Amino acid sequence: MTDKELAAYIDHTLLDPVATRGEIEQLCDEAIEYRFHSVCVLPRWTSLAAEKLRGSEVVVDGVAGFPFGADSAKIKAAQTKEVIMAGADEIDMVADLPSIIEGNSRYLRRDIQAVMKVCRSFRPAVVLKVIIEASALTEKQIRFACQECEDIGVDYIKTSTGMHKSGGASVEAVQIMAESAPGCKIKAAGGIRTADDAVAMIEAGASRIGCSASVRIIEEFRQANR
Known part of the structure; x- marks a missing residue:
């Protein structure tokens, strides 16, 4: 793998609620320089990121129901539409976690399908990634959530928000x-801070990496592969 190939896996992320305009602009500049796949930002900054990245190959990754997934399906769907209209090309939604823990297929499916309906209503369709907070789940619960997501037809299943007390990706x-x-792609996110971490996630089956240490990861990878 080359450094450019590794960079193409990365969603360059800044989801700190106190991030400023200048920090978001820097995030976008770094994404263009290093050729990351996307920048992932809070709804507050979606339009700014879209403006900064216009004309580049870097896409905008928006979020819905972040970081707890506790909003109603109706609110998540409305937020998804707003974020897409502001310029998001992809959506990372936080699934309803109690329904995963309880095995409540009906509620979970309604939650995800509400957002997916919005994503699929656009042309081209907007990529949907569903966050299940895997570190807070048992293996049985992870499998349940993944099988539901696959049956619904989402594009990616994502390990974590990176903000749950139980931890991030493993x-x-x-x-x-x-x-x-x-049938789904996997996005690993949360606690991925080194080049070795990123490569290990890819080797385990991840098709996308979400991280805020993206620049350090690429520089470390380059240093190790000189």
Whole structure:
């Protein structure tokens, strides 16, 4: 793998609620320089990111129901539409976590399908990634969530928000997710801070990496592969 190939896996992320305009602009500049796949920002900054990245190959990754997933399906759907209209090309939504823990398929499906309906209403369709907070779940719960996501037809299943007290991504969780939903791609996010971390997630089955340490990861990768 080259550094450019690794960079293409990365959603360059800044979801700090106190991030400023200048920090978002820097995030976008870094994404263009390093050729990351996208920048992932809070709804407050979606339009700014879209403006900064216009004309580049970097896409905008928006969020819905972030970071707890506790909003109603109706609110998540409305936020999704607003974020897409502001310039998001992809959506990372936080699934309803109690319904995963309880095995409540009906509620979980309604939650995800409300957002997916919005994403699929656009042309081209907007990529949907569903965050399941894998570190807070048992293996059985991870498999349940992944199988529901695959059955619904989402594009990606994402390990974590990176903000849950239970932790972030793990190689084991990525492997379980990839095995449980072979029809979906996997995004690993949360606590990925080194080049070795990123490569390990990709080798475990991740098709996308979400991280805020993206620049450091690429520079470290370059240094190790000189």
